[in-house]
Amino acid sequence: MTGVPILQVVKGEPTAEELAALTVVVSALSQRRPARRPPLPVGGWSARAGLLRRPLQVGPGGWRAAGGPA
Known part of the structure; x- marks a missing residue:
């Protein structure tokens, strides 16, 4: 190396233990x-969001809405 400091203290007076x-x-x-490539986006065939149940509707027609997709 050519004497270029890797770390430089610009404020305070750290102890030898703190510098170590x-x-x-x-x-x-x-x-x-190095960081890995970001994961590929999930396609429609492997998306799991469709398996989650939507919140139940309260009120008239709620039993019909709970039976399947609207």
Whole structure:
């Protein structure tokens, strides 16, 4: 390295232990694997939302509405 600081304290006076802890956290975060591709959107054939029951309707015709899709 050419002497360029990786971390620079701009405010306060951290102890040696605090600097060591910060260095460990920053180095661990820099070695993380790259993020995976976002999941593909769910298609109509595999969507589970249609399996959920809608709220029951109260009032006239409520029993008919509870029997199936409107």
